[in-house]
Amino acid sequence: MLRVHIDTGVVETAPCGTEQYGVVAHPSGQFAWVGGYGESNGYWFADFSEKPYKCTKLGGNGIAQVTAVTLDYDDNVWLSGYSNSTIFKAHFGRA
DSSP states (O other), X not given: XXXXXXXXXXXXXOOOOSOOEEEEEOTTSSEEEEEOGGGSBOEEEEEXXXXXXXXXXXXXXXXBXXXXXXXXXXXXXXXXXXXXXXXXXXXXXXX
């Protein structure tokens, strides 16, 4: 996953999977979530808060082919499972 600083144009990378789909960033700019559509299930949590940046695969348990990700005001992450027409709720950084 790439993070681009909008003022400086600096590009930074967290090593997530190869087939992401749908992304949402935390307002702090330090965290992001992306769907793992091509990887059958789950999603990725990218942590840009300290180097080396990391990306953790989360979910499974029926979270299938995530195509959309959003964040609410309580830091709940909402994910849509394309192949099973389901919406999932996760908490900040974890399934």
